[in-house]
Amino acid sequence: MKALRFENNQLSVAEVKVPRASEEAVVRVLLSGVCNTDLEIARGYAGFQGTLGHEFVGVVEDAPEQTLIGRRVVGEINAGCGKCEGCAGGDARHCPARTVLGIVGRDGAHAEFLRLPIVNLLPVPDSVSDERAVFTEPLAAACGIIERARIDANTRVAVIGDGKLGLLCVQALKAQVGTGVTLIGKHQTKLAIAARRGIETILLKQLSHSLKHCFDVVVEASGAAGGFALALDLLRPRGTLVLKSTFSGTTSLDAARIVVDEINVVGSRCGRFAPALELLRQNTVDVESLINETRPLADGVAALQRAAESGVLKVLLRP
Amino acid sequence: MKALRFENNQLSVAEVKVPRASEEAVVRVLLSGVCNTDLEIARGYAGFQGTLGHEFVGVVEDAPEQTLIGRRVVGEINAGCGKCEGCAGGDARHCPARTVLGIVGRDGAHAEFLRLPIVNLLPVPDSVSDERAVFTEPLAAACGIIERARIDANTRVAVIGDGKLGLLCVQALKAQVGTGVTLIGKHQTKLAIAARRGIETILLKQLSHSLKHCFDVVVEASGAAGGFALALDLLRPRGTLVLKSTFSGTTSLDAARIVVDEINVVGSRCGRFAPALELLRQNTVDVESLINETRPLADGVAALQRAAESGVLKVLLRP
Numbered sequence: 327m328k329a330l331r332f333e334n335n336q337l338s339v340a341e342v343k344v345p346r347a348s349e350e351a352v353v354r355v356l357l358s359g360v361c362n363t364d365l366e367i368a369r370g371y372a373g374f375q376g377t378l379g380h381e382f383v384g385v386v387e388d389a390p391e392q393t394l395i396g397r398r399v400v401g402e403i404n405a406g407c408g409k410c411e412g413c414a415g416g417d418a419r420h421c422p423a424r425t426v427l428g429i430v431g432r433d434g435a436h437a438e439f440l441r442l443p444i445v446n447l448l449p450v451p452d453s454v455s456d457e458r459a460v461f462t463e464p465l466a467a468a469c470g471i472i473e474r475a476r477i478d479a480n481t482r483v484a485v486i487g488d489g490k491l492g493l494l495c496v497q498a499l500k501a502q503v504g505t506g507v508t509l510i511g512k513h514q515t516k517l518a519i520a521a522r523r524g525i526e527t528i529l530l531k532q533l534s535h536s537l538k539h540c541f542d543v544v545v546e547a548s549g550a551a552g553g554f555a556l557a558l559d560l561l562r563p564r565g566t567l568v569l570k571s572t573f574s575g576t577t578s579l580d581a582a583r584i585v586v587d588e589i590n591v592v593g594s595r596c597g598r599f600a601p602a603l604e605l606l607r608q609n610t611v612d613v614e615s616l617i618n619e620t621r622p623l624a625d626g627v628a629a630l631q632r633a634a635e636s637g638v639l640k641v642l643l644r645p
Numbered sequence: 646m647k648a649l650r651f652e653n654n655q656l657s658v659a660e661v662k663v664p665r666a667s668e669e670a671v672v673r674v675l676l677s678g679v680c681n682t683d684l685e686i687a688r689g690y691a692g693f694q695g696t697l698g699h700e701f702v703g704v705v706e707d708a709p710e711q712t713l714i715g716r717r718v719v720g721e722i723n724a725g726c727g728k729c730e731g732c733a734g735g736d737a738r739h740c741p742a743r744t745v746l747g748i749v750g751r752d753g754a755h756a757e758f759l760r761l762p763i764v765n766l767l768p769v770p771d772s773v774s775d776e777r778a779v780f781t782e783p784l785a786a787a788c789g790i791i792e793r794a795r796i797d798a799n800t801r802v803a804v805i806g807d808g809k810l811g812l813l814c815v816q817a818l819k820a821q822v823g824t825g826v827t828l829i830g831k832h833q834t835k836l837a838i839a840a841r842r843g844i845e846t847i848l849l850k851q852l853s854h855s856l857k858h859c860f861d862v863v864v865e866a867s868g869a870a871g872g873f874a875l876a877l878d879l880l881r882p883r884g885t886l887v888l889k890s891t892f893s894g895t896t897s898l899d900a901a902r903i904v905v906d907e908i909n910v911v912g913s914r915c916g917r918f919a920p921a922l923e924l925l926r927q928n929t930v931d932v933e934s935l936i937n938e939t940r941p942l943a944d945g946v947a948a949l950q951r952a953a954e955s956g957v958l959k960v961l962l963r964p
Contacts, residue, residue, distance in 0.1 A: 420882035563739035591910035
């Protein structure tokens with residue numbers, strides 16, 4: 327089968343063996359989504375070698391549990407040991423022995439087939455199209471913010487970054503807590519996607535000094551070096567900065583500001599899939615507007631280059 | 646009167662006017678303590694100009710409230726506007742208009758006299774000597790950790806840094822929550838001060854790899870560049886890193902680690918004085934062992950140089 331591989335510092339679409347079911351299910355991929363993390367991995371982040379991709383929707387081709395076969399599914403990307411405290415509690419996201427689809431020790435979704443434990447799979451409601459279902463993973467990550475920061479309808483929240491992650495974060499927050507959430511970004515066209523959903527948006531260059539120290543929670547979803555410093559400027563004392571972006575290398579920060587203003591900085595990575603699938607089923611989140619193009623998997627290398635271009639949001643791959 | 650001043654990038658002991666009472670109290674300083682923040686200010690931190698020093702014990706010389714006159718006191722260092730939400734709730738620590746003794750817009754304690762609002766003053770119990778009472782402010786800062794991180798007797802806590810701040814932090818934590826707290830530092834002689842109080846200590850160069858990801862809470866009190874990275878190594882996923890040190894300049898950090906392991910980073914600055922005074926009264930904290938020497942205020946410049954030397958903990962100034 328074809329797979330988009332990163333090996334020896336080289337991206338290529340290669341022919342590899344189709345995975346077999348064994349104790350895990352084999353899923354035929356219908357669509358996969360290119361994430362910034364894929365681009366970061368291709369820059370050396372996480373030291374991963376293998377098939378890239380962790381956002382997908384597919385159909386179960388083979389599985390130890392017969393009832394799953396033929397079901398359209400999405401899949402949680404962390405596969406745990408099943409025995410540690412987290413796994414025993416149904417949460418493999420911090421299992422120290424975990425593999426992560428297309429990120430840590432497990433071939434990913436930019437392929438014709440992938441393999442995942444059956445506990446990771448969730449059936450997709452018929453009313454949710456493939457093009458929407460493929461956003462379950464990044465939308466789940468956006469939904470995970472409220473696991474990490476106390477946010478209710480009275481919380482003043484700003485999201486920095488109008489890329490696909492930021493756009494999903496503001497929409498998830500608005501849908502989950504109906505909060506007064508503001509999106510700050512550099513691109514009028516991208517901000518417009520959120521504005522159409524009734525979300526307040528601010529063009530970065532028009533950001534008023536009067537908003538300094540005005541927000542209870544700021545979500546950094548730009549991945550840009552300046553995002554961290556801007557977030558500290560926008561936060562009230564004892565406010566919470568949620569870091570969503572993973573990127574390679576180090577960031578410099580003004581640690582004294584964190585101490586003096588007693589800021590909370592919380593990292594937020596993966597969210598649970600069920601709340602995200604529910605938002606997609608309710609049609610409360612616009613993901614279609616985030617899709618720039620769908621390319622054949624065979625064009626995977628060019629698709630990743632395209633996804634890295636300024637102004638591009640989501641690029642999908644179809645095997 | 647004499648005062649240790651930092652002006653035009655220059656430290657000196659100068660003759661200045663004695664402050665007058667007005668709406669605030671005038672306190673005759675008995676002892677003041679040199680803090681690392683004083684040294685950071687002399688390197689440009691906080692852009693402060695004026696009399697340094699924020700750790701003191703003194704006697705009220707004059708005040709609008711007669712009953713205070715002659716009382717031996719310590720004083721909370723943040724002086725608020727009295728009207729904002731925080732001040733109205735009795736907490737001026739984050740008042741946006743606050744002045745801070747010897748740090749922001751208010752002459753400090755390395756002087757013969759200082760001025761503070763009467764609400765900032767706390768009487769010192771007779772049983773607490775001047776040499777102990779002068780530690781109220783830094784001990785309060787150490788006591789403030791439990792305001793910012795959930796810590797109980799079952800929490801595994803590590804404190805990084807065996808300087809005066811770290812030694813106060815471990816002792817405060819042990820006294821407040823009786824927790825299994827471990828001090829990690831570079832100096833056997835400094836670690837010994839904590840060990841004598843029954844605190845587990847580890848010499849940094851003997852730190853075992855097996856302690857990686859073992860702690861629920863790590864307090865960074867070293868102010869060293871490596872402290873942040875070490876803290877991230879020691880923390881379990883979703884653990885809490887408490888930042889205590891303020892220093893000028895930026896620190897580089899591996900933000901992806903914070904995201905992937907979903908770490909909480911919380912800044913912690915000033916604590917409340919009452920719990921610290923109570924610990925001093927109960928004699929549950931050894932502060933005497935932290936005193937290296939007491940110098941006359943007139944030798945203030947040399948005293949700051951001495952305080953900056955490796956191996957030195959607390960230097961006190963006596964006007």
